[in-house]
Amino acid sequence: MITARGLVQTFHTGRGKNAKEVHAVDGVDLDVAEGEVVGFLGPNGAGKTTTLRMLTTLIKPTAGTATVAGYDVVKESVQVRRSIGYVSQVGSTFSGAYAGDEVVDHGMLYGMSRGDAVRRGQELFEQLQLDGLWKRMPKNMSGGQKRRLDVVMGLIHDPTLVFLDEPTTGLDPQARANLWDHIEGLRSRFGATVFLTTHYLDEADALADRIVIIDQGRIVASDTADNLKAQVSGDLVVLEVTADQVTLAAERLGSIADGVETDGRRVRGRVQRAGRAVPGLLRDLGSAGVELDSIEVLRPTLDDVFLTLTGRSLRDAEAGESTDETEIETEEVA
Ligand SMILES: Nc1ncnc2c1ncn2[C@@H]1O[C@H](COP(=O)(O)OP(=O)(O)OP(=O)(O)O)[C@@H](O)[C@H]1O
Numbered sequence: 472m473i474t475a476r477g478l479v480q481t482f483h484t485g486r487g488k489n490a491k492e493v494h495a496v497d498g499v500d501l502d503v504a505e506g507e508v509v510g511f512l513g514p515n516g517a518g519k520t521t522t523l524r525m526l527t528t529l530i531k532p533t534a535g536t537a538t539v540a541g542y543d544v545v546k547e548s549v550q551v552r553r554s555i556g557y558v559s560q561v562g563s564t565f566s567g568a569y570a571g572d573e574v575v576d577h578g579m580l581y582g583m584s585r586g587d588a589v590r591r592g593q594e595l596f597e598q599l600q601l602d603g604l605w606k607r608m609p610k611n612m613s614g615g616q617k618r619r620l621d622v623v624m625g626l627i628h629d630p631t632l633v634f635l636d637e638p639t640t641g642l643d644p645q646a647r648a649n650l651w652d653h654i655e656g657l658r659s660r661f662g663a664t665v666f667l668t669t670h671y672l673d674e675a676d677a678l679a680d681r682i683v684i685i686d687q688g689r690i691v692a693s694d695t696a697d698n699l700k701a702q703v704s705g706d707l708v709v710l711e712v713t714a715d716q717v718t719l720a721a722e723r724l725g726s727i728a729d730g731v732e733t734d735g736r737r738v739r740g741r742v743q744r745a746g747r748a749v750p751g752l753l754r755d756l757g758s759a760g761v762e763l764d765s766i767e768v769l770r771p772t773l774d775d776v777f778l779t780l781t782g783r784s785l786r787d788a789e790a791g792e793s794t795d796e797t798e799i800e801t802e803e804v805a
Pocket residue numbers: 482483484493494495496513514515516517518519520521522670795796799800801802803
């Protein structure tokens with residue numbers, strides 16, 4: 472459904488001695504199969520939206536090639552646009568009209584008849600729990616309702632491939648969970664292929680069959696969440712013991728764990744497949760005379776994966792990015 476080879480997007484910002492090249496996307500290869508739900512994960516400024524904008528034909532790649540739904544993003548951009556749904560980060564509704572009218576107009580832009588657009592629009596309103604809001608202006612909707620309306624706009628023409636750019640950013644937890652259900656339904660009910668960007672780890676974890684991680688314009692990993700976690704981290708085992716047993720506990724944990732650290736009465740270390748290793752560890756601790764106050768086993772998170780791959784945590788990576796933003800003067804390519 473999506474194939475990209477060596478995709479590059481270089482922005483030129485500033486003028487004169489302030490001129491600067493921003494390598495927003497720096498050689499991205501992607502393969503997304505039909506029916507897959509792929510989560511495109513990375514910190515702010517990693518290049519997610521720029522990649523998406525190239526794949527949805529909104530900007531031309533500086534270099535590299537991509538086909539989407541079988542069409543070349545540069546030479547056959549019209550066909551690409553007809554084949555995809557796109558829910559942008561900023562949303563696509565114009566707040567001065569009724570929601571239903573906007574949706575119908577949008578469908579007609581894709582060549583649907585008014586009758587079909589109304590029928591499909593009403594169906595989607597119902598499925599996305601927007602019933603009763605057909606004659607409401609988007610500006611009078613809640614954030615969650617507006618976001619779901621964006622999703623309706625992206626789906627009105629029944630695309631088999633849907634791009635969602637940070638679909639749940641800014642939503643409260645309940646609205647997020649609700650939208651997750653709908654995104655899951657895109658595949659289960661409509662058989663759609665879904666490519667979504669996010670910087671929420673739990674979102675990628677919950678929704679995606681496969682996670683592609685991008686950092687500084689380059690893909691640093693691509694696999695299922697489970698495989699990514701299994702490859703890089705091991706589970707974190709945390710023991711709590713009395714102060715006089717910390718050294719002994721650390722020594723015993725050290726026999727099966729990497730990177731053992733102590734912190735007050737806590738001893739922690741990373742253990743491969745802790746589920747299998749912990750019973751033996753408990754016996755070992757028992758025979759060494761260590762009495763445990765508690766033991767906790769924490770499965771690795773995608774943040775651990777990111778940390779292992781890049782040496783930074785996703786949150787730190789984001790904090791580091793924000794100062795850059797103000798310097799940038801926009802100069803789009805296409
Ligand atoms: N039109 C533009 N002109 C100049 N620089 C740009 C432009 N668009 C994006 N950039 C820069 O390119 C880099 C990648 O931006 P992009 O929006 O693709 O990141 P992102 O991963 O989608 O981030 P976010 O999660 O914040 O949306 C950033 O450094 C950004 O500031």
